[in-house]
Amino acid sequence: xxxxxxxxxxxxxxxxxxxxxxxxxxxxxxxxxxxxxxxxxxxxxxxxxxxxxxxxxxxxxxxxxxxxxxxxxxxxxxxxxxxxxxxxxxxxxxxxxxxxxxxxxxxxxxxxxxxxxxxxxxxxxxxxxxxxxxxxxxxxxxxxxxxxxxxxxxxxxxxxxxxxxxxxxxxxxxxxxxxxxxxxxxxxxxxxxxxxxxxxxxxxxxxxxxxxxxxxxxxxxxxxxxxxxxxxxxxxxxxxxxxxxxxxxxxxxxxxxxxxxxxxxxxxxxxxxxxxxxxxxxxxxxxxxxxxxxxxxxxxxxxxxxxxxxxxxxxxxxxxxxxxxxxxxxxxxxxxxxxxxxxxxxxxxxxxxxxxxxxxxxxxxxxxxxxxxxxxxxxxxxxxxxxxxxxxxxxxxxxxxxxxxxxxxxxxxxxxxx
Amino acid sequence: xxxxxxxxxxxxxxxxxxxxxxxxxxxxxxxxxxxxxxxxxxxxxxxxxxxxxxxxxxxxxxxxxxxxxxxxxxxxxxxxxxxxxxxxxxxxxxxxxxxxxxxxxxxxxxxxxxxxxxxxxxxxxxxxxxxxxxxxxxxxxxxxxxxxxxxxxxxxxxxxxxxxxxxxxxxxxxxxxxxxxxxxxxxxxxxxxxxxxxxxxxxxxxxxxxxxxxxxxxx
Numbered sequence: 001x002x003x004x005x006x007x008x009x010x011x012x013x014x015x016x017x018x019x020x021x022x023x024x025x026x027x028x029x030x031x032x033x034x035x036x037x038x039x040x041x042x043x044x045x046x047x048x049x050x051x052x053x054x055x056x057x058x059x060x061x062x063x064x065x066x067x068x069x070x071x072x073x074x075x076x077x078x079x080x081x082x083x084x085x086x087x088x089x090x091x092x093x094x095x096x097x098x099x100x101x102x103x104x105x106x107x108x109x110x111x112x113x114x115x116x117x118x119x120x121x122x123x124x125x126x127x128x129x130x131x132x133x134x135x136x137x138x139x140x141x142x143x144x145x146x147x148x149x150x151x152x153x154x155x156x157x158x159x160x161x162x163x164x165x166x167x168x169x170x171x172x173x174x175x176x177x178x179x180x181x182x183x184x185x186x187x188x189x190x191x192x193x194x195x196x197x198x199x200x201x202x203x204x205x206x207x208x209x210x211x212x213x214x215x216x217x218x219x220x221x222x223x224x225x226x227x228x229x230x231x232x233x234x235x236x237x238x239x240x241x242x243x244x245x246x247x248x249x250x251x252x253x254x255x256x257x258x259x260x261x262x263x264x265x266x267x268x269x270x271x272x273x274x275x276x277x278x279x280x281x282x283x284x285x286x287x288x289x290x291x292x293x294x295x296x297x298x299x300x301x302x303x304x305x306x307x308x309x310x311x312x313x314x315x316x317x318x319x320x321x322x323x324x325x326x327x328x329x330x331x332x333x334x335x336x337x338x339x340x341x342x343x344x345x346x347x348x349x350x351x352x353x354x355x356x357x358x359x360x361x362x363x364x365x366x367x368x369x370x371x372x373x374x375x376x377x378x379x380x381x382x383x384x385x386x387x388x389x390x391x392x393x394x395x396x397x398x399x400x401x402x403x404x405x406x407x408x409x410x411x412x413x414x415x416x417x418x
Numbered sequence: 419x420x421x422x423x424x425x426x427x428x429x430x431x432x433x434x435x436x437x438x439x440x441x442x443x444x445x446x447x448x449x450x451x452x453x454x455x456x457x458x459x460x461x462x463x464x465x466x467x468x469x470x471x472x473x474x475x476x477x478x479x480x481x482x483x484x485x486x487x488x489x490x491x492x493x494x495x496x497x498x499x500x501x502x503x504x505x506x507x508x509x510x511x512x513x514x515x516x517x518x519x520x521x522x523x524x525x526x527x528x529x530x531x532x533x534x535x536x537x538x539x540x541x542x543x544x545x546x547x548x549x550x551x552x553x554x555x556x557x558x559x560x561x562x563x564x565x566x567x568x569x570x571x572x573x574x575x576x577x578x579x580x581x582x583x584x585x586x587x588x589x590x591x592x593x594x595x596x597x598x599x600x601x602x603x604x605x606x607x608x609x610x611x612x613x614x615x616x617x618x619x620x621x622x623x624x625x626x627x628x629x630x631x632x633x634x635x636x637x
Contacts, residue, residue: 017457025451027615034556112625266461
């Protein structure tokens with residue numbers, strides 16, 4: 001990734017379309033997006049106002065794509081776009097935005113601000129203003145195949161354990177399987193129970209599934225750092241594997257941005273519609289429930305709540321499914337205030353957790369999640385994103401709160417009817 | 419130039435010039451947006467772009483209760499002065515006569531005292547909005563000269579209109595000429611400033627709803 005200012009400006013220009021024009025034409029600087037952003041409310045620095053984070057993209061649009069901006073540029077009245085300016089924006093664009101999209105739900109003129117910040121990242125990365133942590137993760141994703149450097153032997157070792165524990169065969173590279181499961185590196189390394197849960201549930205449901213040895217990584221650092229070429233390359237690996245194995249559906253695991261990457265951005269990144277379906281694991285499990293393939297027994301008596309991962313709920317559209325599934329085993333399920341599409345981000349999405357520089361800030365803004373939890377005082381939190389899960393654990397520890405985290409898929413597997 | 423000549427000039431050539439700039443400018447700005455184009459989304463949709471987009475155009479006018487609580491002043495003041503502008507511009511009897519003359523259609527007016535009250539409330543609210551903008555950290559940070567300029571261009575017609583109606587300070591023809599001139603300033607600046615949001619927010623809200631609705635979420 002050789003970077004230059006020119007590349008950054010070209011990358012920003014490539015991002016300008018009619019949505020950008022409509023959005024920036026409509027902003028009246030009302031500041032309501034600041035009130036909707038946990039990076040502002042919990043750490044009130046005016047520059048963290050969401051719409052301000054997209055300023056590099058706004059300047060390009062104004063100077064290059066509006067009549068008045070072009071006249072201004074000719075007269076030398078426009079603000080410059082140079083390395084100094086972009087450098088100032090780096091921490092705003094990467095450290096203090098998780099692309100959670102809450103601002104986009106609140107903006108009175110309807111600007112999809114998160115989408116504008118996502119586009120801004122393309123210019124930031126191309127001009128060499130992306131954080132080191134994300135650059136490293138992206139390099140590993142391209143060269144090794146995983147942002148955490150997880151290689152096939154590591155996955156195979158975990159699978160061997162799972163097979164031993166469950167007595168079930170994990171079907172690798174099985175051509176013609178109905179489902180192809182993707183995994184996040186985090187699941188492979190920290191939560192192999194997820195693979196175990198899938199094996200049990202899919203075995204009970206009597207469906208064929210497989211994992212590709214060539215494309216098992218679900219996460220996509222390319223969309224987090226904002227390099228579409230790399231994002232496309234990572235998506236293409238999955239497309240190739242799914243086509244080779246002739247699967248009907250690719251399953252995105254308990255990871256937020258992975259779902260965004262493969263389900264919504266994927267076909268647009270590689271430039272063609274997929275000839276297979278993409279579903280989130282919660283959508284698949286909810287379909288099993290509807291078809292009577294998911295038989296659950298026993299109840300959790302403790303007070304449970306669900307943390308909506310932003311890219312799965314608000315930005316992904318998977319909101320009802322987790323609740324349908326939780327109701328199968330929860331006796332006492334309580335929603336946090338503003339749960340669902342208006343839920344507050346944990347503070348670590350959008351690459352923030354891969355960026356060590358942002359560690360202090362992400363723990364500080366966790367105060368917002370703490371307030372939400374304090375309002376209902378749950379005994380345990382269920383989530384469906386390993387990144388949220390790790391950060392929630394971090395945050396709870398930081399604030400001396402003892403609330404265990406549960407994976408939805410794993411909890412379902414524990415309650416499977418024998 | 420006598421004051422009657424001045425009024426006639428304002429009502430005649432100046433009015434035509436301002437109207438042409440306004441209409442041409444708005445058309446240029448809207449074309450500027452749509453000509454940028456937008457790629458077709460290749461992902462498998464989960465909902466309709468069209469219906470979600472249309473839904474958001476309307477629903478975005480109604481904040482959820484938590485947002486209302488967090489941004490109370492911005493929302494309430496915004497509502498009041500926008501409503502005041504709508505009523506004073508479109509429901510004041512002399513304005514409706516003007517619309518009839520120019521575009522050929524008319525509609526019932528509201529009683530003058532009501533319009534007058536709305537004008538006063540709008541003026542007061544806009545002053546409060548300015549004070550808020552000058553005092554609030556985020557707004558102070560976000561605001562450029564343009565933000566203050568459009569504030570001025572918005573409040574001027576209200577003030578000059580109020581003065582013309584109540585004949586404050588000057589003779590009637592001069593007051594009227596000044597009022598019309600202030601509206602013309604607004605019209606000329608409109609397409610090239612944030613005032614354009616009055617039109618483009620419909621497009622922006624539609625896109626917002628469409629992007630979200632495509633993924634199965636009503637934004």
